[in-house]
Amino acid sequence: MFGRQRLVVVPTKIAQVGGLVRMLQTIRKFVIDNYLFGEEGTLSDEDSFMETGIIDSTGILELVRFLESTYSITVTDEELIPDNLDSVSKIASYILMKQSASPQTAQAHSFRSSGDTRP
Amino acid sequence: MCGIAGSLQIDDGPVDRERLRQMIGAIRYRGPDDTGIYCQGPVGLAHARLSIIDLAGGHQPMSIAQDALVITFNGEIFNYIELRNELIAKGHRFISSSDTEVLLRLYQEEGERCVERLNGQWAFAIWDAPRQRLFLSRDRFGVRPLYYTRLDGEFLFASEIKALLTCLQVPCEIDLMGLDQLFTFWATIPPRTVFRGINQLPPGCSMVVQDDRITITPYWTLDLTGQTEHGGVTDSQLAEELFELLEDATRIRLRADVPVGAYLSGGIDSTVVAALARKSAGDRIKTFSVTFESSDIDESRFQHEASAFLGTSHASIRCRHEDIVGVFSDVIWHTEQPILRTAPAPLYLLSRLAHDSGFKVVLTGEGADELFGGYDIFKETKIRQFWGRRPASRWRPLLLKRLYPYLPNIQRQSLDYLKHFFHVTPQALSGPFFSHLPRWELTAKTKQFFSVSTQAELAEADAVSSLLRDLPSSYATWSLFAKAEFLESRYLLPGYILSSQGDRVAMAHAVEGRYPFLDHRVATFAARLPASLKMKVLDQKYLLKQAVKGLIPEAIRTRAKQPYRAPDGISFFGGHDEFVGDLLSSQRIKQDGVFDPRATDALVQKFRSGRETSVKDNMALTGILSTTVLLDRFMHGRNALSGPASRERHTPY
Numbered sequence: 054m055f056g057r058q059r060l061v062v063v064p065t066k067i068a069q070v071g072g073l074v075r076m077l078q079t080i081r082k083f084v085i086d087n088y089l090f091g092e093e094g095t096l097s098d099e100d101s102f103m104e105t106g107i108i109d110s111t112g113i114l115e116l117v118r119f120l121e122s123t124y125s126i127t128v129t130d131e132e133l134i135p136d137n138l139d140s141v142s143k144i145a146s147y148i149l150m151k152q153s154a155s156p157q158t159a160q161a162h163s164f165r166s167s168g169d170t171r172p
Numbered sequence: 173m174c175g176i177a178g179s180l181q182i183d184d185g186p187v188d189r190e191r192l193r194q195m196i197g198a199i200r201y202r203g204p205d206d207t208g209i210y211c212q213g214p215v216g217l218a219h220a221r222l223s224i225i226d227l228a229g230g231h232q233p234m235s236i237a238q239d240a241l242v243i244t245f246n247g248e249i250f251n252y253i254e255l256r257n258e259l260i261a262k263g264h265r266f267i268s269s270s271d272t273e274v275l276l277r278l279y280q281e282e283g284e285r286c287v288e289r290l291n292g293q294w295a296f297a298i299w300d301a302p303r304q305r306l307f308l309s310r311d312r313f314g315v316r317p318l319y320y321t322r323l324d325g326e327f328l329f330a331s332e333i334k335a336l337l338t339c340l341q342v343p344c345e346i347d348l349m350g351l352d353q354l355f356t357f358w359a360t361i362p363p364r365t366v367f368r369g370i371n372q373l374p375p376g377c378s379m380v381v382q383d384d385r386i387t388i389t390p391y392w393t394l395d396l397t398g399q400t401e402h403g404g405v406t407d408s409q410l411a412e413e414l415f416e417l418l419e420d421a422t423r424i425r426l427r428a429d430v431p432v433g434a435y436l437s438g439g440i441d442s443t444v445v446a447a448l449a450r451k452s453a454g455d456r457i458k459t460f461s462v463t464f465e466s467s468d469i470d471e472s473r474f475q476h477e478a479s480a481f482l483g484t485s486h487a488s489i490r491c492r493h494e495d496i497v498g499v500f501s502d503v504i505w506h507t508e509q510p511i512l513r514t515a516p517a518p519l520y521l522l523s524r525l526a527h528d529s530g531f532k533v534v535l536t537g538e539g540a541d542e543l544f545g546g547y548d549i550f551k552e553t554k555i556r557q558f559w560g561r562r563p564a565s566r567w568r569p570l571l572l573k574r575l576y577p578y579l580p581n582i583q584r585q586s587l588d589y590l591k592h593f594f595h596v597t598p599q600a601l602s603g604p605f606f607s608h609l610p611r612w613e614l615t616a617k618t619k620q621f622f623s624v625s626t627q628a629e630l631a632e633a634d635a636v637s638s639l640l641r642d643l644p645s646s647y648a649t650w651s652l653f654a655k656a657e658f659l660e661s662r663y664l665l666p667g668y669i670l671s672s673q674g675d676r677v678a679m680a681h682a683v684e685g686r687y688p689f690l691d692h693r694v695a696t697f698a699a700r701l702p703a704s705l706k707m708k709v710l711d712q713k714y715l716l717k718q719a720v721k722g723l724i725p726e727a728i729r730t731r732a733k734q735p736y737r738a739p740d741g742i743s744f745f746g747g748h749d750e751f752v753g754d755l756l757s758s759q760r761i762k763q764d765g766v767f768d769p770r771a772t773d774a775l776v777q778k779f780r781s782g783r784e785t786s787v788k789d790n791m792a793l794t795g796i797l798s799t800t801v802l803l804d805r806f807m808h809g810r811n812a813l814s815g816p817a818s819r820e821r822h823t824p825y
Contacts, residue, residue, distance in 0.1 A: 087778060090620070090771035103592050109614050110593035111786035113585060118784050134586040 076148065080141050083119050088112060098141040113138070120144070126151045174232070175202030175220040175331040175679075176244040178297050180306050182384050183325030187216035194338040196220050199331055202246070202679045208232050210242055215299045215306065217244040222682050224248070224428050224532055229268035236276050240301050243276045246331050247294030247316045248686070250424040255289065279307070287378055287391050291424065291691060295373075297329060305382040312392045313539070313690045314362075314375030314666030317675055321370045327381050332676075333367055333508045337810065343369050344810050346766065346803065348629050351510070355795060356616045356635040358512055359667020361642065363388075366509045366802070375666045392692070394661050396654040397646045398700045407705065411719040414697060418719070421691035422448035425535060432686075433458045433531040435522065436478050436486070437736060438471030440713065441537025441546070443478045443724045445688050449535050450482045451723075460526050460534065461488040462518045468578065469737045474728055481725045489525045491518040493743040497751050501801050506680040507672040508806075510798040512615065512791040515738045520677040527681035534678070538669060539689035542661045543698035544716045545653075545706025546733060551575050553607040553656045554707065556594050560601045563591065571710070604643070605636060607656030612636060618792040621775065623768045639663075653703040740790035741779050744797070752776060755800045764803050767796050 077098060085093050088107045102108040108116065116138060117128045126148065137147040177195035179187050189211045196207055196218035203220030210217045210233035219232040225248070235242040249255070252271035255278055260266070264277045271292075278286040279298055284307055293315035297308045308329060310318045320329040323341050336342050350366040353359070360366060362374035373379055376392040426432050426449060434446040436459045449457045459482070461475040472488065479486035496517045503520050504511070526534050541547045552575060559568040569590045576582040582590075590596070594610050603609065612635075622630070642662075647655065670687075678685045688694070698706075701715065708714035712733055720729060744752045754760075756776050758769040775793055779785060 086774060087783070090768075090774035090778075092620070092768070092771055103589075106617065109617050109786065109788050110582070110585070110589070110610070111579075111614065111788055113589065115784040115786060117584075130584050130586075133584055133589070135588050135592075 073145065073149075076145050077141060079123065080144050083116075083123075084141060087115060087119075096141075098145075100141075101135075101139050103135060103139055116144075120148065124148050124152065126155070174222050174246045175199035175335070176246045176295065176297065177218040177330040177335045178244060178306075178328070179216045180299075180327040180381055181214040181325065182327060182381075184214055185325065187211050187214060189216065191339060192216045192218040195328075195330055195335040198335045198338050201682060202331060204682055206231060210235070210244075210299075212239065212242075212299075212301075215242075217242060217297060217299060219244045222532060222684065224430055224684065225252075226268055226270035226272075227429050230270035230272055232272060234268075234270075234272050234276060236273070236280065241276055241280055242299045242301070243272060243279075243296055245272050245275060245294065245296035247292060247296065247311065248427075248684070249275055249290050249292040249294065250427060250691075251289075251291040253427070284378055284380070284389075285391070291693070293686070293690075295331060303382075305380055307378065307380055308373060309378040309391075310373045310375055312376045312692050312695070313661070313670065313687075315670050315675065315685070315687065315690065317671065318373045319365065319370055320373065320379075322386070327386070333365065333370055334505075334806070336370055337367075337806065344807050345369075346799075346807070348626060348766075349633055351626075351766070351799070352619070352630050352633045353635045353638075354510055355512070355618050355622075356612050357663055357667070358615065359663055359671070360509065361635075361639065361663060361667070367806075375662075393644060394658060394695060394699055395644070395646075396650055396658055396699050407715065407718060410701070410705065411715055414694075414715060414719040415723075417691070417694050417697055418444065418688055419448055419452070421688040421694050422535065423452045425686040425688050425691075426453050428533050430532050431456060431458070431530065432533045432535065433460055433526055433529070434484075434535040435459070435526075435537075436461045436475045436484075437537065438474030438478065438728070439537070439734065439736075440717065440720070440724065440728060440731075441540035441689065443482075443537075443728050444540070444716070444720050445535045445537045446478065446484065447482055447720075447723045448688065450484060455483065455485075457482075457484050458529065458531065459484040459486045460522055460529070460531075461486070462522045463488050463490045464518075464739065465490070465492055466739060469739070471734065474731065477725050478728055487525060487529055489521050491521055491738065493739055493746070494748055495521060496739065496743040497748040500751070500797070501805065502680070503677060504798050504801040505805050506676040507798075508676065508802075509672065510795050510802055511668075511672050512618065512795045512798075513738065514740050514743055514794055515736060516672045516677050518738050519673055520680055523678040523681040523683040526683050532682060533684045533686060535686050535688060537689060538674065538685070538687045539665070539695070540713065540716065542657060542665050543689060543695055544701075544713045545657075545703065546713045546716075547660060548575060548733060548735065549607060549611065549660065550653060550656050550707060551710055551712060552594075552610075553652050554710065556596055556606070557601060557652050559594075560596045560598060563596055563598070569594075569596070575710075601652070604640065604648070604655070605659065606652055608659050609636075614788060615791060617788050618795055621767050621771050621792050621796060623765055626766050651703060653707070741785055741793045744793070745779050749780065752779075752797065755797055755804070760800065761796075764800065766799060766803070772796055 203222040205223040206221035217233040233244045249271040252274040293311045295316040295318035345368040347368040350360045363371035463472040464470040555571045705715040761769040
């Protein structure tokens with residue numbers, strides 16, 4: 054399950070790094086525009102949305118709709134968990150995982166997953 | 173129903189009659205039938221009358237005993253006939269048939285404790301000349317409003333804040349602590365208001381002003397200490413007792429010398445009240461409803477079913493998005509506080525319909541949800557408590573999803589999210605505000621739109637902790653269910669439901685609301701019921717539903733609770749953008765200084781783009797809009813305060 058894994062992304066080409074950076078920027082911009090209303094503050098890519106209170110109980114579906122429309126993925130109910138969606142970097146990892154699992158939507162970039170790296 | 177105002181010169185100077193005229197003039201719409209002013213020595217009382225009982229003889233201010241006691245009174249004493257007979261038996265002689273005189277003579281007979289004998293809804297002031305003291309009181313649940321302020325050497329009171337603001341010495345500034353409370357609870361906590369230096373008398377309290385002292389004394393509170401199983405009494409006996417109480421509470425609320433109508437929402441409570449009124453008063457009862465374009469919030473099918481079943485003459489008004497925009501500014505003029513939902517606007521339109529139909533009095537079902545376990549928050553509390561006892565359970569949280577079938581965000585969320593947002597931990601269970609913390613936390617997130625300076629000023633503010641000082645001494649021993657009931661009844665009911673959705677939008681069109689469920693005999697009965705009879709497992713208002721079998725249509729008696737909702741943020745966009753464009757322009761937001769212009773603009777853009785918006789976004793938008801209207805019409809437009817409510821203002825909408 055995606056929720057039980059932490060993805061380590063190892064870019065192999067400069068272009069791939071550029072793609073990841075763009076993805077992080079896009080997600081970040083969405084979070085800043087929609088939840089922080091332009092007040093970027095000290096938001097880091099690792100900050101937990103739940104712990105910092107960035108996303109409230111009524112805001113999750115906005116995020117899902119954004120991810121589905123922007124990255125052509127389908128977020129299943131089982132995947133709607135903090136492990137996948139609770140920070141900018143977790144979202145990026147989740148999208149990459151989804152894209153690599155779905156050949157139609159996967160990018161040409163090849164990223165390698167290390168599997169479950171939790172202690 | 174009426175408007176009252178008054179002044180007491182603490183420094184013994186003469187009272188200013190012209191000032192009283194201005195004060196009462198500002199709220200003349202509450203009582204367009206008659207006005208009266210009494211000035212004598214240090215005291216001045218003013219009254220704007222909506223004639224309902226004793227049309228010819230009820231002029232106010234009213235005095236007895238050669239002006240020894242003088243009263244200005246807003247409200248109704250529903251048991252005035254019984255009290256009158258009692259007083260006559262004791263030797264009192266009456267010169268009118270009004271409830272006002274009964275109240276005055278009861279005070280003469282029993283003094284300040286007379287309020288404990290009253291069954292009604294009131295805000296009044298009695299000048300007790302022999303004792304040189306002003307006695308003021310407000311009803312148990314805060315149906316009728318009463319505000320006051322102190323100036324150097326003078327005490328002022330009135331039914332509405334705008335009357336006090338006609339005195340230029342009274343400051344007209346936003347109270348940020350009040351705003352902080354409102355953006356947490358949807359209401360301020362009495363005595364605070366959103367106007368600096370202007371207080372409200374808490375519900376269930378009386379006040380004495382004498383010399384330079386103000387003394388506030390509670391005379392009633394909703395005491396839920398006695399919630400126990402009723403040994404030896406069956407559910408059906410209790411249901412019968414409840415029915416009789418409601419029947420009598422409705423019967424005495426039909427006492428009026430003018431026609432009485434009833435609101436029908438399509439839910440159980442208003443249908444019960446309309447049915448009991450119909451039973452008692454026959455076919456002279458007319459019913460009124462508001463309908464919506466959107467099928468997910470419109471209840472017209474049930475409203476028609478109720479009115480057909482009861483055989484009432486029925487009228488309804490459709491509330492469209494543009495109607496909400498059209499009346500929004502006037503609604504805030506009347507609520508005198510920001511609102512986080514647009515729900516008062518349709519009720520403003522509904523009272524206009526009742527008024528235009530020739531009705532001055534309407535019965536409604538308010539109070540049933542608070543007292544008989546009707547709100548979803550009680551169910552939510554029960555489910556969270558159940559889950560909290562075994563936080564690892566994977567199926568217990570599924571009950572939350574069943575509770576909110578109309579909230580897609582809840583439906584799709586995983587256990588981890590639900591656990592986080594609904595505070596399901598053993599520690600949370602023992603907190604004093606377990607039931608309401610998720611709601612308050614969500615609402616408080618709207619404060620992210622406060623400007624840097626507002627946030628700095630509120631750095632030490634802690635709205636939730638400040639409630640701790642206001643709780644009854646036995647509160648800690650109550651069940652979580654009882655605590656939730658108390659928090660709803662004590663704060664949201666008077667501060668929002670009976671105010672912004674109640675008195676203020678009804679009185680805007682000189683319509684008086686009457687609430688049989690808030691009869692204190694009904695409330696006391698409900699307070700002693702065990703929670704299991706209010707909500708049997710997860711069946712809301714269980715005993716009430718048992719009590720009204722056969723009285724109302726089965727489809728309504730057994731239907732799932734549908735919260736009253738109105739279209740929020742969406743109302744202000746899609747063709748009606750000028751209202752928001754003007755009010756929430758960066759320039760204006762910056763100038764007012766309360767909210768952050770950049771964040772506000774981003775919020776507006778989010779709505780304007782048609783992107784998905786959350787409950788919090790909608791509360792924030794409505795809250796910022798209403799605060800800005802408040803600033804505009806009260807602070808910036810102060811010169812217009814002395815006149816009647818009008819659409820005249822700086823910015824034409």
